[in-house]
Amino acid sequence: MQNFIHPDMKDVTLDAVLYALADPARRAIVRALAADRACEGTGLSCNAAAPPDLPKATMSQHYAKLRAAGVVRATRKGVSVIHTLRCDEINAKFPGLLPAILGAVDV
Amino acid sequence: MQNFIHPDMKDVTLDAVLYALADPARRAIVRALAADRACEGTGLSCNAAAPPDLPKATMSQHYAKLRAAGVVRATRKGVSVIHTLRCDEINAKFPGLLPAILGAVDV
DNA sequence: TTCGTTAATTCAATAAATCCGAACAATTGA
DNA sequence: TCAATTGTTCGGATTTATTGAATTAACGAA
Numbered sequence: 001m002q003n004f005i006h007p008d009m010k011d012v013t014l015d016a017v018l019y020a021l022a023d024p025a026r027r028a029i030v031r032a033l034a035a036d037r038a039c040e041g042t043g044l045s046c047n048a049a050a051p052p053d054l055p056k057a058t059m060s061q062h063y064a065k066l067r068a069a070g071v072v073r074a075t076r077k078g079v080s081v082i083h084t085l086r087c088d089e090i091n092a093k094f095p096g097l098l099p100a101i102l103g104a105v106d107v
Numbered sequence: 108m109q110n111f112i113h114p115d116m117k118d119v120t121l122d123a124v125l126y127a128l129a130d131p132a133r134r135a136i137v138r139a140l141a142a143d144r145a146c147e148g149t150g151l152s153c154n155a156a157a158p159p160d161l162p163k164a165t166m167s168q169h170y171a172k173l174r175a176a177g178v179v180r181a182t183r184k185g186v187s188v189i190h191t192l193r194c195d196e197i198n199a200k201f202p203g204l205l206p207a208i209l210g211a212v213d214v
Numbered sequence: 215t216t217c218g219t220t221a222a223t224t225c226a227a228t229a230a231a232t233c234c235g236a237a238c239a240a241t242t243g244a
Numbered sequence: 245t246c247a248a249t250t251g252t253t254c255g256g257a258t259t260t261a262t263t264g265a266a267t268t269a270a271c272g273a274a
Contacts (some may be wrong), residue, residue: 007140018129024122057263060223068233079270096207097217104121104201153251164234167252186241186250 004067004074004081009089012070017094020069021101025051026062033072033085034102043075043082111174111181112189124201127176128135128208132158133169139207140179140192145160150182183195 021027032049036042050059063083066072071090073085090098128134139156157166158212170190173179178197179190199204 009273012196014208015131015134018125018134018208022122022125022129027122027125046184055263056222057224057265058261076222076270078206079219081222094207096203097211097228099124100203100207101121101200104204107122162234162254164236164249165232168233171252172249183240183251188245 003076006067006073006086009070009086009097010092012090012093014067014094017071017090017097019064020071023062023065023089025054025058026066026107027101027106029062029066029083030071030098031102031106033083034087034098037085043084045080045082047080049083075093110183113174113180113193114177116177116193116200118191119200121198121201122213123176124204125180127173127178130169131213132161132165132174133173134208134213136169136173136190137192137211138177138213141194141205144192144194150191152187152189156190158201 003012016076020058028051033044035107036044037051046059049054054062063072063074063081064085067074071086072084073086074081076082080095085098128137133159136155136156143151143156153166153170154163157169161169170179170181170188172180173190178193178214180193181190183189191204194205
C-alpha cells in the first residue's frame with residue numbers, strides 16, 4: 001500500500017474538491033475531521049471519522065478520493081491510518097468554501 | 108416535455124446542490140447565469156449558457172440536473188428554454204456557498 | 215521468529231450513473 | 245401546413261461506484 005500520495009496544492013482543482021465533498025459519506029468524514037481539529041486536533045483513524053455503518057471497502061475508497069482531491073492528509077500510525085483535514089490549505093485556495101459547506105445544516 | 112418542475116427550497120439538499128456544482132460543464136452554466144444576472148438579468152437560453160462544444164443531449168441532461176437540484180429555474184420562451192439562477196434562494200439556504208464556488212478561479 | 219489481532223487497502227464482480235447520436239416534441243414564422 | 249429552431253427523450257455503450265473476499269501492514273505476545 002506504500003506511503004500515501006498527496007497532491008500539491010497547486011494541483012488541487014475546485015472540480016476535484018467539489019466532487020469529493022458532493023458525497024454525504026465523504027462530507028461526514030470531513031465534518032468529523034473538522035470537529036476533531038477544533039477540539040483535539042490529533043487526527044482521526046479511518047474508522048473513527050467514517051459513518052459507522054459504512055462497509056470498510058467503501059470507506060477506504062472514500063478516503064482515497066478525499067486524499068486524491070487534496071482534501072485530507074493521511075499518515076500511518078501503528079495499524080491505523082490517521083487523517084487530518086487540509087483545512088488551511090483549502091481555505092487559502094478556495095476561500096469560504098469549507099466554511100460554507102461545513103457550516104450548512106446538512107439535509 | 109411539459110412544464111418544468113422545480114423543487115421547493117425546503118426540499119433542496121446540500122447534497123444535490125454540491126453534486127450539481129461538482130461538474131465543470133454545469134458550473135460553467137451556473138457561472139454564465141450568474142454573470143447574466145449581474146448584467147442583463149434576463150436569463151439565458153440553454154445554448155447561450157452552456158459550453159459551446161457540448162453535445163446538446165448532454166447539455167440537456169446537465170440542465171435537468173441543475174433544475175432537479177434546485178439551482179436553476181426554467182421557463183419556456185418561444186422555442187427557447189430560458190434559465191435563471193435561483194441565486195437568492197440558494198444564498199438564503201446555504202450562505203456563502205455560491206460566492207465561494209463562483210468566486211473561485213476555476214482550474 | 216512466528217502467531218494472532220487489528221486496521222485498512224486492493225481485487226474483482228456487479229450495479230448504477232453518465233455520455234451522446236438519433237429520433238422525437240414544441241414553438242414559431244413563412 | 246411545412247420548414248426551421250431549440251430542447252428533450254430514448255437506447256446502448258462507456259464509465260464510475262459499491263462491496264464481499266482476499267491481501268497487506270503494523271504491532272504485541274509467546
